[in-house]
Amino acid sequence: MRHHVIVIHRWTDRYADYAGYVDHTAHRVSYITTEQAARHLPVDQAAGLRLVDSTEDEKAVREAVDALTEQTGPPTRVVALQETDLDLAAQLRGELGLPGPGEEELRPLRDKLLMARRLDAAGVPVPATAEAGDHDAVAAFASEHGWPVLLKPRRGTASAGITRLDTPEQLTRYAFPSDTGMLVQPWMPDDVLHVDGVFTGAALGPWRASRYLNTCWEFTTGTALGSVEIDDPELLARIGEITGAATRALLSGPSVFHLELFASGSGELTVLEIGARPGGAEVPFVWRDVHGVDLMAAAFAHQTGAPDPTPPTLPRPGAVAGWLLVPPSVPPPCRVEEATVPEDGGAYARVVPETGALMRGGGYEHAGARFRFSGTSSAEVEAAIRRTAERTRLTSTPVDPGAPARLVVVGCGNPPYRRYALDSAAAHVETALVQPQDIDWQRPYVADRFRAADTADADDTTRAVASLLTGRPGPGAVLTWDETLLETTAEVARRLGLPHMSPRAVRGCRDKLTTRRVLTAAGVPSAGFRHVHGREEAVAAAEELGLPVVVKPRALAGSIGVTVAGGAEQVAHAYEQAVSSAFPGIDRLDGAIVEEYLRGPEISVDCAVSGGEVRVLNVAHKRLGFAPYFEEVGHLVRPWDDEPWADAVRAVLTAAHEALSIRTGITHTELRLTGSGPRIVEVNGRLGGDFIPLLGRLATGVDQIAAAADIALGRTPAPERTRDRCAEVRFLYPAQDAVVRSLDVDGAAALPGIERAVALAAPGSVLRLPPHGIVPRLAALVAVGDTPRECATALDRAQRAVRCAVDPLTQPDHPHPHHPHPAPEPLGGPDTAPRP
Numbered sequence: 001m002r003h004h005v006i007v008i009h010r011w012t013d014r015y016a017d018y019a020g021y022v023d024h025t026a027h028r029v030s031y032i033t034t035e036q037a038a039r040h041l042p043v044d045q046a047a048g049l050r051l052v053d054s055t056e057d058e059k060a061v062r063e064a065v066d067a068l069t070e071q072t073g074p075p076t077r078v079v080a081l082q083e084t085d086l087d088l089a090a091q092l093r094g095e096l097g098l099p100g101p102g103e104e105e106l107r108p109l110r111d112k113l114l115m116a117r118r119l120d121a122a123g124v125p126v127p128a129t130a131e132a133g134d135h136d137a138v139a140a141f142a143s144e145h146g147w148p149v150l151l152k153p154r155r156g157t158a159s160a161g162i163t164r165l166d167t168p169e170q171l172t173r174y175a176f177p178s179d180t181g182m183l184v185q186p187w188m189p190d191d192v193l194h195v196d197g198v199f200t201g202a203a204l205g206p207w208r209a210s211r212y213l214n215t216c217w218e219f220t221t222g223t224a225l226g227s228v229e230i231d232d233p234e235l236l237a238r239i240g241e242i243t244g245a246a247t248r249a250l251l252s253g254p255s256v257f258h259l260e261l262f263a264s265g266s267g268e269l270t271v272l273e274i275g276a277r278p279g280g281a282e283v284p285f286v287w288r289d290v291h292g293v294d295l296m297a298a299a300f301a302h303q304t305g306a307p308d309p310t311p312p313t314l315p316r317p318g319a320v321a322g323w324l325l326v327p328p329s330v331p332p333p334c335r336v337e338e339a340t341v342p343e344d345g346g347a348y349a350r351v352v353p354e355t356g357a358l359m360r361g362g363g364y365e366h367a368g369a370r371f372r373f374s375g376t377s378s379a380e381v382e383a384a385i386r387r388t389a390e391r392t393r394l395t396s397t398p399v400d401p402g403a404p405a406r407l408v409v410v411g412c413g414n415p416p417y418r419r420y421a422l423d424s425a426a427a428h429v430e431t432a433l434v435q436p437q438d439i440d441w442q443r444p445y446v447a448d449r450f451r452a453a454d455t456a457d458a459d460d461t462t463r464a465v466a467s468l469l470t471g472r473p474g475p476g477a478v479l480t481w482d483e484t485l486l487e488t489t490a491e492v493a494r495r496l497g498l499p500h501m502s503p504r505a506v507r508g509c510r511d512k513l514t515t516r517r518v519l520t521a522a523g524v525p526s527a528g529f530r531h532v533h534g535r536e537e538a539v540a541a542a543e544e545l546g547l548p549v550v551v552k553p554r555a556l557a558g559s560i561g562v563t564v565a566g567g568a569e570q571v572a573h574a575y576e577q578a579v580s581s582a583f584p585g586i587d588r589l590d591g592a593i594v595e596e597y598l599r600g601p602e603i604s605v606d607c608a609v610s611g612g613e614v615r616v617l618n619v620a621h622k623r624l625g626f627a628p629y630f631e632e633v634g635h636l637v638r639p640w641d642d643e644p645w646a647d648a649v650r651a652v653l654t655a656a657h658e659a660l661s662i663r664t665g666i667t668h669t670e671l672r673l674t675g676s677g678p679r680i681v682e683v684n685g686r687l688g689g690d691f692i693p694l695l696g697r698l699a700t701g702v703d704q705i706a707a708a709a710d711i712a713l714g715r716t717p718a719p720e721r722t723r724d725r726c727a728e729v730r731f732l733y734p735a736q737d738a739v740v741r742s743l744d745v746d747g748a749a750a751l752p753g754i755e756r757a758v759a760l761a762a763p764g765s766v767l768r769l770p771p772h773g774i775v776p777r778l779a780a781l782v783a784v785g786d787t788p789r790e791c792a793t794a795l796d797r798a799q800r801a802v803r804c805a806v807d808p809l810t811q812p813d814h815p816h817p818h819h820p821h822p823a824p825e826p827l828g829g830p831d832t833a834p835r836p
Contacts, residue, residue, distance in 0.1 A: 225281070294309070322385050407429045407712060578593075599675070606667070
């Protein structure tokens with residue numbers, strides 16, 4: 001049988017190796033996860049992927065199950081390996097009629113009051129336990145068993161929500177949670193042990209017992225938490241006896257388990273609780289690394305009905321493992337100012353937050369610095385753990401959400417194109433800058449908040465961004481609008497725990513081949529395509545798709561190397577053009593893409609994406625010129641809500657963002673309005689270029705840069721349109737390849753209807769027209785009016801007012817067969833530029 005397995009997954013580290021647990025080619029495997037947790041999943045092999053803000057959002061997870069069912073077919077198995085996700089997975093199995101642990105089977109393992117009663121009935125020692133419905137119930141319990149007492153949720157994990165009450169006065173001040181059932185137990189100052197292993201359904205399989213160094217509850221108050229495996233044979237024998245009794249009393253079938261025990265000073269053992277899942281913290285890692293057994297693989301097999309891969313005994317019985325968690329010096333949310341970690345502490349592996357990282361808490365995985373140890377005895381491992389704990393410190397400062405925020409911009413582009421963006425950002429939030437070169441025109445916007453760094457190097461850029469965020473009480477954020485720096489910035493944000501489009505989503509946008517594959521697989525209207533290597537493959541692909549076709553590089557930007565080809569010879573030439581083109585700061589990827597030519601007007605749509613919700617901010621109609629190339633010679637923003645294609649565009653955009661796993665950030669999507677509906681040309685994970693965000697602000701009042709800053713700060717943007725006007729930019733070009741001698745746009749800037757005129761080429765600039773030049777523009781004219789005609793009229797007047805002198809390149813490096821070389825006047829773009 002070919003299964004469809006839906007996996008609910010939340011870890012951001014490599015806790016589980018699903019590709020090793022199930023053949024993704026023999027079975028369909030889909031994932032419901034978060035943007036951050038998708039990083040280590042085999043999504044390229046997955047049948048489907050749906051992202052949610054949290055796997056604890058039951059409504060979102062259920063909607064994701066419905067979407068995956070529609071896309072891939074009904075699930076035959078539902079898997080969830082993390083304790084907090086077990087309940088919903090059990091509910092889904094029951095509702096869908098699927099095998100695997102159900103709600104009734106799970107109930108005594110999730111409800112700690114019922115668990116204690118079941119164990120007590122089976123003769124397994126447990127602490128006195130009672131329901132804590134109100135103050136009177138707790139007072140009565142304390143009068144019988146004494147103070148202090150512990151109040152804890154009946155259904156909880158990782159010691160969350162546990163409160164110690166030492167006196168009746170503290171009980172009087174305690175406020176019971178309104179939506180959580182509570183229980184009460186006596187405070188027991190005993191050692192706490194944990195036992196991890198596999199129950200076969202009849203008896204214990206491989207298992208290991210460990211002693212906590214400090215307690216899980218103390219960890220929630222800021223104390224380091226360690227664990228060392230026990231090598232005392234006599235104690236292990238008694239632990240094995242009580243563990244066997246407890247697992248037989250509560251586990252109805254094969255299961256991985258995590259059991260916690262109290263060990264009194266006199267040697268008595270008492271069961272605290274048991275979970276039908278792998279232990280948390282570093283337990284799955286040390287079992288895999290030190291003992292050679294993957295507890296996650298066993299749990300996956302139990303939930304899917306596959307054979308349990310666990311060997312009958314541990315392959316390395318003499319090894320002793322341990323682990324350590326060191327929390328930050330102040331409770332989350334906080335920012336790490338400095339991480340002090342011993343190089344010779346004895347850990348064989350460690351995970352330490354970056355300096356400058358934002359720590360929000362949320363389970364052991366995100367609780368601080370993590371270490372793993374191995375040795376030949378408990379004493380050896382414990383000594384290494386204590387040595388490391390004493391010498392490790394995460395010096396941190398609290399983050400006050402209400403304090404002034406700071407936005408670090410990584411690279412800010414050329415002043416003619418991006419000065420308005422930096423100006424807008426600085427007006428919205430305190431702004432800082434990281435770039436390779438020294439600060440220049442940006443100083444009025446960032447003052448001394450600047451660091452020089454190699455922005456192509458994620459390590460160097462992370463250090464620079466962190467240095468601008470540490471030592472401050474307010475929120476921090478990172479943003480770039482530079483296409484070439486998107487991947488670096490996404491990686492910096494991931495390391496520092498800051499909101500940003502994920503590195504994986506950025507790569508999906510940057511690589512146009514990946515974009516096409518993902519959109520096609522998800523059924524999002526796009527273009528037919530082929531990935532080709534060589535002229536012959538390109539020609540064959542064009543004939544298969546139908547001429548004309550578009551030939552383009554897999555990466556690059558600014559439409560560089562993109563050509564329409566209508567015949568075999570043109571396709572072959574276009575292929576050579578695509579693979580030989582270059583754009584500064586962007587690496588070429590192998591081969592080229594030949595794709596279906598989409599007929600119809602082209603638009604670009606800027607969206608704000610927060611929590612997976614896609615909100616359209618701006619629509620621009622694109623002016624194209626220099627056929628057969630795709631030079632963007634202008635853009636027009638005009639009202640569009642009443643267009644017949646408006647709803648279809650919104651639907652396609654939402655589907656494209658979901659398919660590409662884009663849940664955070666500002667995007668710039670290009671579409672063609674074809675006869676069969678809107679179809680995606682490409683999706684970019686950044687602000688639009690060519691003054692398009694400025695046009696949007698002038699026409700609608702919506703500030704995209706402010707929205708981008710809010711999203712980077714983890715805030716939901718609330719852009720409101722305040723007007724419905726038109727705004728247009730027109731770019732001016734020389735009539736042929738030329739050297740600029742002089743350029744004066746002041747006369748154009750002074751004309752009515754012109755918002756600004758911007759010189760783009762300094763004297764001495766060499767401008768080569770497409771396909772050999774990169775955006776060879778002389779100037780940009782921006783007009784605002786109530787109608788497109790008003791904008792066009794103002795731009796025509798302004799174009800005539802520009803004064804420019806150029807010297808033609810009489811012997812250009814490359815001939816331009818499609819563009820003869822007339823006299824350098826008049827100025828302007830080619831007359832092939834269409835108007836909507």
